[in-house]
Amino acid sequence: MxxxxxxxxxxxxxxxxxxxxxxxxxxxxxxxxxxxxxxxxxxxxxxxxxxxxxxxxxxxxxxxxxxxxxxxxxxxxxxxxxxxxxxxxxxxxxxxxxxxxxxxxxxxxxxxxxxxxxxxxxxxxxxxxxxxxxxxxxxxxxxxxxxxxxxxxxxxxxxxxxxxxxxxxxxxxxxxxxxxxxxxxxxxxxxxxxxxxxxxxxxxxxxxxxxxHARERLALQHDLEEWIAAAPKVNSECEHLGRTYQRSLVDLAALRFSPLTMPGQTVPAAGLPWFMTLFGRDSLLTCLQVLPFAPEMSRTTLRVLASVQGTRFDDFREEDPGRILHEIRYGETAAFEEQPHSPYYGSVDATPLFVVLLDEYERWSGDGALVKELEQECRAALKWIDDYADLVGNGYIWYERRNTDTGLENQCWKDSWDSISYRDGQLPGFPRATCEVQGYAYDAKVRAARLAREFWDDPHYADRLEREAAELKERFNRDFWVADGEYYALALDADGRQADVLSSNIGHLLWSGIVEEPRAAKIAQHLVGPRLFSGWGVRTLAEGEVRYNPIGYHNGTIWPFDNSFIAWGLRRYGFAEEAAAIADGIIAAASYFDGRLPEAFGGYRRELTKFPVEYPTACSPQAWSTGTPMLLLRTMLGIEPHEGHLAVEPRLPVGMGRIEVLDIPGRWGRVDAFARGRMEMHRLAE
Amino acid sequence: MVDATTRFFEDLDRRGFEPLLEKTSGTLRFDLHEDAQTTHWLIQVDRGRIRVSREDRDADTVVWTSPAMFEQMAAGREDGIAALLRGDMTVTGDARLVVQIERLFPGPPDSRGPRRLFAREAG
The missing domain is CATH 2.70.98.40 (Glycoside hydrolase, family 65, N-terminal domain)
Known part of the structure; x- marks a missing residue:
């Protein structure tokens, strides 16, 4: 520890x-x-x-x-x-x-x-x-x-x-x-x-x-100054928001690392001390969080991940053609194949997220050249979803490890052994299909359809992807909907039975757009309701579930990164107040950690502890926690690329005061966004 | 019977074009040495177009390993990246090139890949 x-x-x-x-x-x-x-x-x-x-x-x-x-x-x-x-x-x-x-x-x-x-x-x-x-x-x-x-x-x-x-x-x-x-x-x-x-x-x-490319101390100092100068400036009446942003910017600079396989290209490493290496999922989600502030990172991350995309079947490394890697390591256990990280491919979300990031990056940057450059890799990733991830043959992404010795049991972001359960606390068998990954697959197809039409000159492929996405959405809303709780199940088992607990994963579904419009209000209500929302943020698992534990790694703690994507999802469906409530709680929590959000903190009620209780072995700084304040700024300001310019539609929490974000880079050059907080929080639903 | 090493290089040369190397250009030389004897294999890549020869010429990347280790890699029984980390294979020059070419090696012969549930039940 x-x-x-x-x-x-x-x-x-x-x-x-x-x-x-x-x-x-x-x-x-x-x-x-x-x-x-x-x-x-x-x-x-x-x-x-x-x-x-x-x-x-x-x-x-x-x-x-x-x-x-x-x-x-x-x-x-x-x-x-x-x-x-x-x-x-x-x-x-x-x-x-x-x-x-x-x-x-x-x-x-x-x-x-x-x-x-x-x-x-x-x-x-x-x-x-x-x-x-x-x-x-x-x-x-x-x-x-x-x-x-x-x-x-x-x-x-x-x-x-x-x-x-x-x-x-x-x-x-x-x-x-x-x-x-x-x-x-x-x-x-x-x-x-x-x-x-x-x-x-x-x-x-x-x-x-x-x-x-190893750098000397003076070069490092110069590089850090340049990094800070290139990023947008944030001026905020809410003092700790400004401090949190500065801290995040410097930590993000610190976490940049150049993989042995791609010298000179920097990508975000996952976190200190255990994870100073390239992770597919962590790097992709971090890039998505920081896109309005550090778009360059997306380009290098996409290129690096593409350059080591899977090409063959390897059961030890769980490699398949088209699959995006999970983790790469250079130590003795990887060298002697006592661990499979050379690299290891056992994750089911990195592959669809790769496609999602490419599209989102283009929407901000206008870098169509990269979309053309990575066409082959994108198609291979989408083919992986259809051909190799559907282990049951019913149109979902499933996982079941082939490396039964050192591979990961849960190949989604909640990767601890007991993170996926039924309401009675029992753990399902394998393969499993978790809900958020189906959302990512849906989003990947919708976004790839746009890329196919606008950049790859392949309208037939675009039509096919859109058709498949629509079918997936329909199927998903039928199979994953928990009727008696009015939310989506955490996962399905191979027999189609729902892991019917209430979890934070439903927030990611809003972000991906797979939620049918009439059901969105119910999902938003759950996310800021008393079982999931602690006052600081949304718990990984709802209070009242058998496996709920306020300091259970994926069974009750609050993950800042998870919350940032939930806030983004809420805004996507028009729930600006709910998004602001989450942003408010997480940014308030950051002030207790000197502006450096930990990987996770306890799910205790805010009134009970008065301060967020750090999860004991959490990594810090950790990339996707570091990226969290930036994505929350995006959701609070409602900044969104729209027909070549940057749309701004702020909805700040009360007491946040005025926020200015200056010099936001993108296809529009650089523009500023301003916002003033005036919302009344007591109107929030119970 | 031809060994896996020769078969690997001949296949590569015959292929002429490899889509996985479409964004790659450069030359890589494998030096397989054992005792005083070194066998050279030179791969020239020009945006996916490949030529293989046995010339001992300057290259952007030079990779050293033993013929036995390479034979195992060509048969999919050893992994190139792990061999590099272990020091059983060493590189000088542009590392990106070796990482790209490593992706062309076969996977382990006993790896079956993902199997659908119904296929397993049938089997």
Whole structure:
């Protein structure tokens, strides 16, 4: 579990998680360390002076890639009257760099023995996450005059950490040390450089030639400034909304990462610390959220996902022709096929969402060239929906894992083992068809029909897709409608029986447009009704269901990203007040997390806890939580591309005050949107 | 009997055009080496058009592996990306090219793909 006092800095999928002193003392279950390409390269990094540990006075995480720690010797058990100050400054760029500065405030000279313990277990991120410890390869340490090498070898698989210092150090098997004499008011400092390497036979780095884009610290700073300058400005009377937007913008910049397979192209990684890698679903949904603010990300994500779209059947990786990947990993367990992530394709929503994003991106950007470029991949994705996802043969997307050993049981966004249930709490058998995925498939077909007509010059294909979409909508409204509850079932089992619980998934159905108009009001009522809406947001599973638990990962917690799509869906069907209520709750919750929304928080009633209770092991920052405030801004302002220009139809919650979003990029160039909150919230239905 | 490696390259050359490589151009050379002996296979891709030869020429991407590992990959019994991560295959140059060409290798021979429920009941 991630401790709340850990400090994290990162660049792409290289990151450092440490204690607030800057020290790293990892245990198999403690995810501190220096990580890169899904491998821990430092698990021990402990600074002592004259044998004493240091105590943190304060720290600054200056930017997402750098941090500074102010320390004094000794433990904080009583009053500290320190004659020494120690400053550790660190940055993650292509490598991990740390500068240690020591200042002597005493009127006398001091002699210091400064020591850094260094070690690495080379754990695969999966082993850290799942607390697996037995390594099959061998560790080695090489002490040289000017550097220390820590290594791990298993066959041709080799990962190595090399530590060097600007000041002369004495290296030994377990770290390095300096002997320093400091006169009064004198200071001393050293730069430590930690390189990570993935070495193949013949000493070649696996990333050789791919590292050309690794950025230096100054370049990172410049890049971040450019990123912020390019994004729309948000001015808001509601102070924490402005702060939340700024925080999201910077976190989104931090989460950009360049996959080994596509150097130079950045896509959003899913989240720190477990998921600093490419996920199909997370990346696509994040791109959809941030389209009005960072449209470039959609283009690169679509290209990267297209370039590794499935081409063959592989039951271990659950690959099929046309399928969009779920997750890619570079660690030892993926390399030795102990995990299937090279890449793994076990998700049923990424493929339709790929088509949805391409259309939505074109509507904003006017980038018809990309729609033409990805025609083949889009057609393959739609063919996958029809040919390979329909495991029962009745026109729905189903899932049942073929990798029964390490594959995912639930291949939808609610992917924990117990997330899909009947009202009596029993879990259905496989295959399963969850409702939101049918919505995505419907939306993909409707949108692809537009693309076929306008860009691919194939009106017959467009007609066919529209016909299929209409049939799917009709079928879906017949088979998934829970008559006695007046909502859509969470899923169907292979016999057509409904997993008839009330869940947040029905909100996604509004977003996709698969809900028949006369039923939409009922769905909206459920979403802001007392069983689903806590006051902060919509719960994943309704209060009163057998499996409901306010801190159940997918059975009662509130996921900010889920809520942002629900708000979008409500607006699509004209329920602006309900959308504003959700936006209001989630943005209020963000203020309790310093503007950084967690992956999930508890489903407790707002009146009961007064503040949102963070889900214990939630990832943070996480891409689709980071994207949430941006999609909520979109829904509150009602900004929508319309016949080549940007339509604005704001409906803000009361007390939100005035919001300006300036320089929204798109096919119209750049335009501004303004809104003022004046709605009365008490008119909301119970 | 021809080995899977030769069959893989001959098939590729015979195909002439591969839609999956429509957006790809460049040259990739496989160097399969064992002891002192190295076999070269050069793939030239020009927006989907493919030519395969056994020339030892400069290429945008050079991939090293053993003939045995390649034979397994050509038969679908080993996965190229996993082999890369493991260090059983190494690359210099443009990594994108190897990722695109890797997609042309067959899946595992025992992989059956998704099976419809009624088909399973019938079987």
């Amino acid at each position: 991630v401790q709340s006092n850990t400090i994290r800095i990162l660049d792409g999928n290289t990151f450092v998680v440490s204690e607030d002193t800057g020290d790293i003392e990892a245990t198999p279950s403690e995810p501190t360390g220096l990580f890169s390409i899904d491998t821990r390269f430092l698990s021990r990094w402990v600074l002592t002076i004259n044998g004493e540990r240091l105590n943190a006075l304060s720290y600054d995480d200056l930017q997402y890639y750098e941090a500074r720690f102010f320390l004094v010797p000794g433990l904080a058990t009583h009053y500290i009257d320190a004659k020494l100050s120690i400053i550790r400054e660190r940055a993650v760029t292509a490598s991990f760099r740390e500068t240690i500065t020591i200042l002597n405030h005493d009127e006398r000279a001091v002699d210091l023995e400064i020591r850094m313990d260094a070690g690495s277990d080379f754990a695969d991120l999966f082993q850290v996450k799942d607390e697996i410890v037995n390594k099959k390869g061998e560790h080695y340490t090489e002490v040289e005059a000017d550097r220390l090498r820590l290594g791990y070898r298993r066959g041709n698989f080799r990962r190595e950490t090399t530590i060097a210092s600007s000041e002369t150090a004495r290296f030994d098997q377990r770290g390095f040390a300096y002997t320093v004499h400091l006169e009064p008011n004198e200071e001393w400092s050293t730069d430590i450089d930690v390189q990570t390497a993935a070495i193949g036979p013949g000493g070649r780095d696996l990333r050789l030639g791919l590292q050309a």
